Amino acid sequence: MNIGEIAKRAGVSRSTVSYALSGKRSVSDETRQKIQRVIDELGYRPNASARALANGRTSTIGLVFPPAGNHYTGMQLDFIGSVVEAAAAYDYDVLLSPSGVDSDRSFQRLLAERRVDGVILMEIRLRDDRIDHLAAEDFPAICIGRTAHPDGHWWVGLDHTALAAACVRHLADLGHRRIALVNRPEHLLRAGYESAHRGLDGFTQAAAERGLGVRTYCCGDDAPSGQACLERILRDDPATTALVTLNEAALGGLYRGLAVAGRHVPRDFSVTGVVASRWAETMTPQLTAADVPAERMGRLAVELLVERFGRPGAAPRHHLLAPPVSLRASTGPARHETSRDA
Template sequence: MATMHDVARLARVSVSTVSYVLTGTRPISQATRDKVLAAMAELDYQPNAMARGLASRRSRIVGLLMPMDERGLGATETAFVTGAAAAASAAGYHLVLSPVGVGDLDDLRRLASQRMLDGAVLMEVQVEDGRVAALQEAGVPLVLIGRTGDTTGLAYVDIDFEQTVRQAVEHLVGLGHRRIVYVNHSAATIAAGYGPAVRTRDAFVAAMSGHGLEPVMIPAEDSAAGGRAALTAALDQAPDLTAVLAMNENAIFGILGELAVRGLAVPHDVSVVSMVTSPQVAELATPALTAMTSPGSALGRMAVEALLRRLEDGGDDDHQRLLPCALEIRGSTGPAPRPTAAAGGGDTVPTRSGPPGT
């Protein structure tokens, strides 16, 4: 294993110069820095993170702060974490996952006061999020994955929910669907101001209204049972629905199950689009789900890179970037059912499959 002395010998500089390049405690010319970095790369030298931290008064640890419950992390959420971890590791930092929610401000302040973290990336952001002010008051550099209502002076990366929802609705409308129901997160989550739930709700209303269609939104608990209940409520409110747009990964399989129990085939009777979903989750369903695929890994990486620029350059760059989800068409969407004349009147209703066996 190469040592600092090996690097100094190959670069033809002193050991202290190698140390200064690593810690940034003294200015070094760009030419000398380039020689040292080239020697490190050639020798595959891995600096001791603890030693660097002591010299620079940094821990070289960044925190990824996000609330978690007993369900843990799903495949879509995990992509954010792996993207962030890879970016931190590539820069010689360690990423620590801490389950700090909006209601854990005292824990967050204690964590910040211990100075264990050089900076933090905040996930699951609410429109009004007390964690932001708590970290700012403690002087902890931070970047958000998500957005608060007022983003003045904040660095963030987030999904472009407006474009994502608009594209999903356009896909369904292009297939002839006119009665589309949106299944969101729970009513409590929306009321608490969870950014994605609030923004997709508003974007759905705008997208449907833009096509002259009535927006129908149903909240759902984050579970299969919640999905079944949401589908029942959707059919009660819009019995002529032909498409479901859902941004609730834990509820989507309950929605599919309830459709099957009612003898409604996907996509022949009802098309389904899953919002902000990983390909791994989309492929679990039968048929595989048409999805607005989450850019989670890219957003995790971008957030950490923006944070490290703040730490390394000492700047106050208000990095703000939105990425839309990508539409990936699979087997769960198809043309809207063909309307047929209703008995005893001139209205039309969609033609649907009957219960299994009919």
Template sequence: MVKITDVARHAGVSPSTVSYALSGKRSISRETRQRIEASIRELGYRPHAGARALASSRSNVVALVVPLRTGMHVPVVTQFAVSVVTGARGHDHDVLLLTQEEGEDGLRRVADSALVDALIVMDVQLHDPRLPLLRSLALPSVLIGFPAEPAGLTCIDLDFRAAGEACVEQLALLGHRCVALVGSPPEVYVRQTGFARRVARGFTAAADRHGLASSIHPCEASGAAARRTAERLLREHPALTGVVVHNEAVLEPLVDAFEQLGLSVPGDLSVVAICPDKLAEAARTPLTSVAIPSAEVGARAVELLMAKLSGAPVPVSTLLPPRLTVRASTGPRGTG
């Protein structure tokens, strides 16, 4: 392990000078600082986390608050978490993962502990009870997701309303006149999770704009629920030719159920998903989809947080535009 004395010897300065360069407690010449920085890079020296914290009065730790509630698709949540961890490490910060459903009490406990410098909060509800506390805390925070009233907060996410609209626009372009949204599990809508509600609003708005018959069907995250939903759709909407799916857990069993009920994809039924690209590409019939950009959202959330920690101004809202990729699961109406 490289020590501060090794850096000092390599740079031709005293260990205390290296310490001053790291902490900023005493001014040193530009030439000496550059020589020390070059030695640090060449030797691969990493200051001890405790020493950094003492020098800066910071812990160099970010809390990622992601309560694992029912109805959440854990693999996608994990993608967001990994992207936050990767982004934070790029800024020499560690991540404390908080998955308990503790609400305001949990946030206050973490804020009062001095364990973390800042917060990234996920699974944001339209009227999230944590918002008043987040607005009042001294700790900087960034929300991955949008409440109904984002004033006084810093929020980033995919534009899920535009994503819902983009899916319907694609189906309308192909001539489909009766479409359905197979959405998140019912409990996700009940607690008014922002992204699910916005997809539904975008879906309905685009369908109305194009004069399409449309319906929304929350679906539990199971194969049996997917089968029941497919049966109900065909029973209640015999003219159905286009389906938007915003529920990663039922993508494969839902398509299987439609095919077992005698429909071919895309000959009789076109399917568009809102899901990660890898999931869409891996389907037996590759799915036309709007990507969930978890890596970009996580990385940019960290960038926003680091800017806030440094005192730099940041935008209140960052909405990433949807990116739709056409694959084999969609075609013109009536091609079967």
């Protein structure tokens, strides 16, 4: 069913039906009601392309996310789900578009063909060409994270610097003196992923303030990589008594590696990090962590984007979140055994 058939049955022109649907020009109440009766009888719903041509809006938000590789982390899935749910509350659909080294053509098509009214960008890099391109196109966008120079952008971010530092201070207060950092994969650090770099900065700064002995490691986003990383940590420095992780996908492997090494958590070894609460609470023992509010971040991102739609030219706004460390069962006082300090 199309506009031409509606016009024929209502006894009006195609343009009159178009005006009645889009509201671009006034149509008499009598004519509008006649058109609406036909629409109701036929069960007509204009397709997305027709709506976009009629009113310049697609009623769709683009969510630009990193290519999955083998899987997405629980944190990423929570965020994606929250964006979809929040968008639905504003009567927006969500179009997912991968963007990475090998898939930026999808991102370019999203903009060139104006398939969406605006975009939310995940996994921001400290220097991110996508944001510069969006700004040049004057295309509404919200970043999840901050570039090295965030002024002038709309964004929702997690203060990874402060959160990693808070984890280090918590361990130091428990008497731990030799601590490791388990970061995201090396290729993400090389690509300039904001969360990996800011978390590393917070970790090293807090460790220096407390005079701690530390080592930092990159780790793949999976359990086997986590176990291999833990084995390397203990091989490099058997006296290590705690770690901070920015890599929730590796957590299961880190715990498994400790069990294989005979290190009881938290009696012999403490584990903490920046992790989504739902994931932290599934660990045994439950993980002491700076809980990532992924669902809240998704909701705030959608709210900011809808605000941009309604206030063109408004000054950029942002939200920087820094949740406290939730104390659970994976951290405890340090035990400095002579055999491990030797």
